[in-house]
Amino acid sequence: MKRCGFLAGIARFCGSSVFCGSLILDSLLSGSSMSLAADICFSRLDSGEGYITITGEIRARDAPDFITLADSLSRGGIPAKFVVLDSPGGQVMPALEIARRVSEDGMGTVVLENATCASACFLIFISGSSRAAMPGASMYVHRISDEDGDSLSARGYSVTINDLYRKLKVPDNIRMAMLDTPPGESYRLTEQDLRNISTLSLPEKPAPKPQAQRGSASGQGIFSSGRALATAPKPSPADDVFAEIDRQAEELAKSDDLRSGIWATDAYYRSIPLYDTRGMDFEEAxxxxxxxxxxxxxxxxxxxIGKMYQDGLGGNVKQHETAWYYYEKAANKGNGLAIFRMGMYFKKHGRDAEAVSYILKAVKMMVPAAVNYLGYISEQGIMVPQDYGMAIIMYYTGYRLGSDQSSYALGNMFLNGIGVDRDLKAACALFRESASRGNLKAERVYRENCR
Structure with a gap:
């Protein structure tokens, strides 16, 4: 059984922590620490509180090991109060399972001075009920990769993780950096980033007085650069606009239904093994x-199936009526994307009132394609009265849902001063994020206007 040695820096951390108390390492279970694997072990402190350490690369077996350990500790009446992390990352799915258990048990998370928490490890850290990233800690984020590298399905997972980070109130510049940084590269969080994601009071050097600055609803400024700046950025006029939009959009963003929201994308559906038809011909799929x-x-x-008929996959002739037949069946089951497609079917046939009705249903389910389209028809005055304010709200909501099209469209409104004061900084930030999600038009416009 591997013995967990005293962690350098734990006394300094616990001396300022609200949940550690006065701590000196104490042994447990016959005078030693318990270890289920080389990189997961438990130690107890003289205050009676315990903590789990996770070190090294996160592997598939680590999730059941962590859960088994947590269960054993709970049954023994000594549940772990926090998790100390020092990991370069690893596999995303076991990290998500560990993160879920950390959240369910209300554990805090800690990255000590000189320790590292990168990639999948960040998922665990940010799920802590209390979080402490010590000065001198190294934390990194980047996009997810799979067996095919930086593939479309992997980017779909990254967008899903981005939505999780948004719900956990990860600052926008860190989320944007995650989406913008390809696998194989890393964005290192600055000391200010570490303070922004920590929820505990930490020992620190005296900080300079912050510059007076208007902020977004998240407190970070919606359009902070994906590469953090050494000094506070000059406030953008867009911040005030989106602080109000955040409040309005919040009412639209309450559904966590897996059939809708950020999960309702073709890429996400096809990334689920159950629905994976890659390599199959049309009939087999x-x-x-x-x-x-x-x-x-x-x-x-x-x-x-409806999408296959609509797109004419596999060299088949497009069969729109067959596609609508399947969309209707899916819509009757409450599938948000299918409801949106039914709205487009009614528009195609000149039935505008029914089209708008279905589109609005899909918007209420937070389907990114529907949110973006409502923004478009509001901007252009198609089927609904022209309303730039509504267009901005919808495009911004789509941006928050991970839509590259909404990010591009909103950037275009700021670039050209449509319905809002012209703001090149906000436009470039939006074009940049849209391009990081694969939008080639946004990439071109960014090159032409933002460099």
Whole structure:
């Protein structure tokens, strides 16, 4: 059984922590520490509080090991109060499982001075009920990769993680850096970033007085650069606009239904192994999805079949009416993307009132494509009265949901002063984020106007 040695820096951390008290390492279970794996172990402090350490690369077996350890400690009446992290990252799914348990148990998370927490480790850290990143800690983020590298499905997972970070109130500049930094590279969080994501009072050098600055609803400024600045950025006129929009958009963002919101994207659906049809021909793919329909309540199989017919995949002629047939079946199961597609079907057939009704239903479900489209028709005055204010709200909501199209469209409004004062800084930040999500038009406009 591996013995967990005293962690350098733990006394300094605990001396200022609200949940550690006065701590000196104490042994547990016959005078030693308990270890389930080389990189997961538990230690107890003289205050009676315990903590788990996770060191090294996060692997598939680490999630069940961590959960088993947490269960054992709870049954023994000595639950871990916090988790100390020192990891270069690793596999995302076990990290998510560990993060879920950390959140459910209300554990705090700590990265000590000179320790590292990168990539998947950051998922665990940010899920802590209390978080402490000590001065001198090294923390890094970047996009997720899979067996195909920086693939479309991997980017879909990154967008999903971005939404999780948003709900956990990760500052916008860190989220943008995660989406913008490809696998193989890393964005290192600055000391100010570490303070922004910490929720505990930490020992620190006296800080200079901050410059007076208007902030967004998140307190960070919506359009902070993905590369953190050494000094506080000059406030943008966009900050005041979006502080108000944040309050209005919050009412639209309450659904966590996995059939809607950030999860309702083609890339996400196809990234789920159950619905993966890569490498199959049209007939084989349609047959696989059709077999999933009985007993299904999500509408995902019907939606994907409809999309295949609409796109004419595999060299087949596009069959729109067959596509709408499957979309309707999926919509009847409450599938947000299918509801949006039904709205587009009614628009195609000149039934504007029904089209708008279905589009609004999909917007209430926070389907990114629907949110973006409502922004577009509000900006252009198509089927609804022209309303730049509504367009800005919808584009911004789409931006928060991870839509590259909404980010680009909103950037274009700021670039050209449509419905809002012209603001090149805000426009460039939006074009940059849209380009980081694969939007080639945004990449071109960014090169032409922002360098």
């Amino acid at each position: 349609a047959a696989k999805l059709a077999r999933l329909i009985p007993g299904d309540r999500t509408g995902i199989p019907e939606y994907l």
